[in-house]
Amino acid sequence: TPGVDFRYRIFNGASGEEVEQCGNGARCFVRYVRDRGLSERDTVRVETMNNLLELSVRADGEVGVDMNQPIFELPRVPFDPTGLVPRLENGFELWPLTLGGDGPDAAVVEAAVLSMGNPHAVQLVTDVDAADVAGIGPLVEAHARFPRKVNAGFMQIVARDHIRLRVYERGAGETLACGTGACAAVVAGIRLGWLDHAVKVDTRGGRLTIEWAGPGHTVVMVGPAETVFEGDIEL
Template sequence: MRVRFTKMQGAGNDFVVLDATSAPLPLDTAQLRRLGDRRFGVGADQILVVEPSPRQGVDFRYRIFNGASGAEVENCGNGARCFVRYVRSHGLTDRDTIRVETMNNLMELRQQPDGRVTVDMNRPIFDLARVPFDATGLQPREQNGFALWPLDLPDDRRARRSSGTRQVEVAVLSMGNPHAVLRVDNVNEAPVGELGPLIEVHPRFPRKVNVGFMQVQSRSRIGLRVFERDAGETLACGTGSCAAVVAGIRLGWLDAKVDVETRGGLLTIEWAGGAEDSVLMTGPAETVFEGEIEL
């Protein structure tokens, strides 16, 4: 079958966007992986599918598939910004503000006059069972009333001589998908490729976890790199940026509005800090090219 697609990017996080508003797109896992493959397909961190929503008052259904595995995932903030630009540029809506439903959430997306897009990412989730995170037997270190959880990781450097372990501290929360956030002294020198894969599949996270490495540069700016589930390090991660800022605010390191410097570009995250307050994310979204592919 021939499939029309649009390639988009938001802060370097790249996507293949598919229109399924008129008819379903019955793509299987192998076809989704082919789309996401950077050598044999189009190439993307995630594949976004635009569908009609069956719910009254909701404009679209927004489905997200991992470009490497083809598995459906819960949320993608950078993708949500591209979603807005896509449905407007393709004539699917003329609204500046739209509501979309994901696998487990409802989001409000708003295009700004300067072309950037603001996404209401809803409230962060701190209930460990909903992240999910298994804290059985662990004793956290509390800072500013928020928990930093110890994780034991295999120490590959010592494994040559013994079965040693090392320990890292992570803040744990969900932005509709699970996140573990580590503070580092220098984000450019952070061991993302070494620790990211170990934390991603740690048995304490039964559904795996996205791993953020955050350098606090000031109370209003951080540097961030994210090792994403089933994808590896990406140039940017919207939900990871939200999770890092929320964790930094809860831990007393950051103010309510923070610029997040990723390798792909700058995102702005705002959170007032209350239990009922949503996280707002603002950043760029651009079309790269359009085409067709035989699957």
Template sequence: MHTLSSPPPGAWRFAKMHGAGNDFVVLDAVSQPIELTPELARRLADRHFGIGADQILIVENPMHPEADFRYRIFNADGGEVEHCGNGARCFARFVREQGLSRRNPLRAEICTGLLTLTLEDSGEVSVDMGQVSFEPGSLPFDPDGLASRRQGDATIWQLPLDGLPTVEFAALAISNPHAVLIVDDVATAPVGTLGPAITHHPRFANEVNTGFLQVVDRHNARLRVYERGAGETLACGTGACAAAITGIRMGLLDSPVKVQTRGGCLTIAWNETGLRMSGPATTVFQGWIDPHALVRPTEFKDIAA
């Protein structure tokens, strides 16, 4: 028998965490050797054969001289992505709880730059989310030949879909690419059909996270997000930022905006000083896992006739 203080040889120590229901397996690659492949990421994220998660987060030593740590994000499908706001908050709490650093605020290196993260006295974590871009090429998104209109400061693109109604959305990048649609009611929004149709549309070279935004009043909104590589999640941090910014630019919302997701509430402030997101970060449990003991579900094509 192995205990937390006596793990099996080659096992990885991990924490299972979530930020407003967006859940993660967080791995410490500072004090233990970890080589995560896309296949191992998929197996860890599997909710039947692994631990189960929307994303796998890895905390590493930094390469940037101004960063305290580097943190990387792998979606449930094994693909590495640029940014995860809910994951960033969990990263900050993980570093504190694992005794890796007492610094507050922290500076984290991601593949597109540096983030500043602050553990607040309230127990929430705030993240300075970095740069926002509205240029189609930053997603990248190909708008050639598409109709568009202006609403407030936002450009609203019209995208025909095969077998589905034409949709209107705003496109922006917060490291991750986002398309945001305004809907009357998120509870009845066709997330399961329009979400994958937009997310995997060939006009988005790296796919896109698709947000469905319901404006409640000037400072409150509701949101559902269909994420590339993960499907619909209970919350999406960069998606909440993208939705709030879109609503503000369209003249429908004012900063700060409380964005209610299926997993909890995130507060987004966006003004001339930058973009800041605040919300919860919760540790569910900790343990050890032997990555080489993970199996993948059987596919019938693998079974000999």
């Protein structure tokens, strides 16, 4: 592709499935490129399955990733809203998702639905440590309204510029951090009127900073990337 420095593919470490996007992987990719001397430029453009990303190594050693614009059109997420009535907050939809079938044990959670190149459903919780990620996460991930499954985010708002986040990822279960999940949570919080335009996101694996100026603008993710091991794998 013209104007692209590298192209790479992403495979889920747990399921082996090829996936569209991985924000943390993008930061690690540009660190690998710089450490191996494959490019001396501070900013490179890379192509993934369905996206073009701009990756930058900053003066402080942090890595910035332009994650492109979030996608809100439901067929592109993809998400099937047929028969659902969302609750609007600040003009943005929170969709009711019924979990556990239609019986007496069924539960309903509200989620903001969007794509960061991969699908996300973000719900607000009062205490992310107490959230039933192991129980609710797989039910949201495999919900029938998401034909390609979905990453389930659990967001606790600490302040307008600070959230805590856990994510149950498609095909992987709960992970220590999810870059696209952090982007999706912040974008949802901004659209719902809960968050400012630059937000610190604390995950179990560390901290990211997510910046989004609003509709029509791209999302920027900033965080660390370090080489912790090198080895050989026989294939």
